[in-house]
Amino acid sequence: MHSNQLDEQDVLIVGAGPTGLTLAVDLARRGVRALVVERADGLFPGSRGKGIQPRTQEVFDDLGVGEAIRAAGGPYPIGMIWQDGRRQGEHRMFDESDEGGEDSAYREPWMVPQWRTQEILAARLKELGGDIAFGRELTNLDQDRDGVTAGFASGPPVRARYAVAADGGRSTVRRALGITMTGESVDPHPMLVADVRISGLDRDHWHVFPPTDTAGFLAICPLAGTEDFQLVAQFPRTTDVDPSLNTIRAVIAARSHLDPADVTSVSWASNFRPRAALADRFRAGRVFLAGDAAHVHSPAGGQGLNTSVQDAYNLGWKLGAVLHGRAPESLLDTYEEERLPIAADMLGLSTRVHRGEARRGAATRQLTLNYRGSSLAVETRTDLPDSALRAGDRAPDGLRDVRLFDEFRGPHWTLLAVGPSAATPIPPLPTLHTVRIASHTTYGDGLFLIRPDGYIGWAGDSPAHLAPYLSHTGA
Incomplete structure (x- = not known):
């Protein structure tokens, strides 16, 4: 060309x-x-x-x-707090999940x-x-x-x-x-982040070295699926941080029990101020x-x-x-x-x-994010309880009887008919993948039009008002 x-x-x-x-x-x-x-x-x-x-x-x-x-x-490791070269105890970096279950195959962040x-x-x-x-x-x-x-x-x-x-x-x-x-500055203190090889630390913990009167915090996390650690260090607000191997070795030596030589290589490093x-x-x-x-x-x-x-x-x-x-x-x-x-x-x-x-x-x-206020969220049912799934919500999976995500997967729209609505006569809709299931605890009863990005676009008891929505969205 x-x-x-x-x-x-x-x-x-x-x-x-x-x-x-x-x-x-x-x-x-x-x-x-x-x-x-x-x-x-x-x-x-x-x-x-x-x-x-x-x-x-x-x-x-x-x-x-x-x-x-x-x-x-892999999963995130549990934090390990260090002080004066000694392990002080474990610290959970994430609250344990009480969501997911039948609604999602994924419950925790994956590193x-x-x-x-x-x-x-x-x-x-x-x-x-x-x-x-x-x-x-x-x-x-x-x-x-x-x-x-x-x-x-x-x-x-x-x-x-x-x-x-x-x-x-x-x-x-x-x-x-x-x-x-x-925008705004989130933290006036500059940060250093780097991918490093370190000897002398186990890979079962996210190692945290709390701040002292003279230095900011240091955290060293094993990167799943690699031999590297991600190092994050905070500095006094007036510091001009040089993301070099020498700087990283000096930080390690000053803030942990490790020696400078324990940092054997740096594959990537950057500095920034959180905003x-x-x-x-x-x-x-x-x-x-x-x-x-x-x-x-x-x-x-x-x-x-x-x-x-x-x-x-x-x-x-x-x-x-x-x-x-x-x-x-x-x-x-x-x-x-x-x-x-x-x-x-x-x-x-x-x-x-x-x-x-x-x-x-x-x-x-981010499983509970929704588009309920969107012009694309059209809920035609009335008198729903506060806990009801409705238009604009993320469409949950079902892991026990039928994997709904197996039906949703792909670039298409899906019309899901649940409960008594599953018997509702639905006119032929050549662009839609239609799924009928007898019951689902989370969905309850109704017709649910699932967008290609996995959110409920339209919900109702009857397909009577579905056509205008389809023409507007290209379903």
Whole structure:
């Protein structure tokens, strides 16, 4: 291809992190032509976002990478508190789960280094025929009523019907669009995070060295599925942190019983100041913001990557429906409507966990997030008890009699008929996968239209009012 020729795509995705790769996988399985462009020469090499929450495990299962993610990682270890070179006792880093059960196969966060998650998603994308173009630094982005044209420092320009900024907290695309972020400093103290090889520590615990009068805390966590540890250290607010091997060895020696030489290698290191920031808008015309480009979290509580993956999961089916002509363009307005409030809530949770004002508990698992206030949540039943499952809620699994997620898996919509409603005559709906079950404790009785991203879009006692919803959403 000559440099003056346009590379034509349905969707241009800027950034090959977890957000961009998740979206690309979802679009590829929908037959949408999408190109992922990445400024770097390869995938991100660090462990940064290592916690895969239960809801995201469900998403990955649907996208066909669930087994690979499980095989690549492991459960989080129990914390071990150290002082003066002695073990002071164990500390649970997460509240034990009392949710999941019949409703989800996943109850606890699963640790997978971010670089490995990205490798798995990239392999799945390739399997589906998708592509990543590395070494493509965006220089300009212009849009008109029909599409977006992007120019790069090298390689041909790209013309696409839509573009998605998945290029991180310092997003070039967001700045080009003039979208501002509103935020705050979560913690004025700079942090160092690194992937290191260390001898002299067991791999059964997350080793915590509490702060002292002269030094901030140090935490060293074995990274499941690897021989590495992730090191996190806090510094006085005026420190200019140099993320070098010498700095890491000095921190280890000063704050633990280990010797500098016990740190044998560093494969990745970075420094940052924890902050929370939210984009004022998630859309400008034909360009959408997703992941860190739209919301920047403290790493505490493991919400950043998970919220980002679910941005992509929300946007993917909507882009597919509009691009294939099954839904009006206005469906895309619901992306910001649904995701911006969720991102704001998750930012607040991350900040509270970082400051010690909240535990890593049920809310961090993201199984209870819902879109009840969305224009896409249409509940036609009346007199429901407060505890009832309703439109906008996540559609639960069923693990005993029928695995509902086996029925939901894939890019389609599902009409679930439960209880007496299972006998309701339902007109032929060629685009829907219809499932009838005699009973389900969580669902109760009714008809439930399950969106491709696993939320209940419409619920009712009769299919009489279903047709208008189907035409609006492209089901």
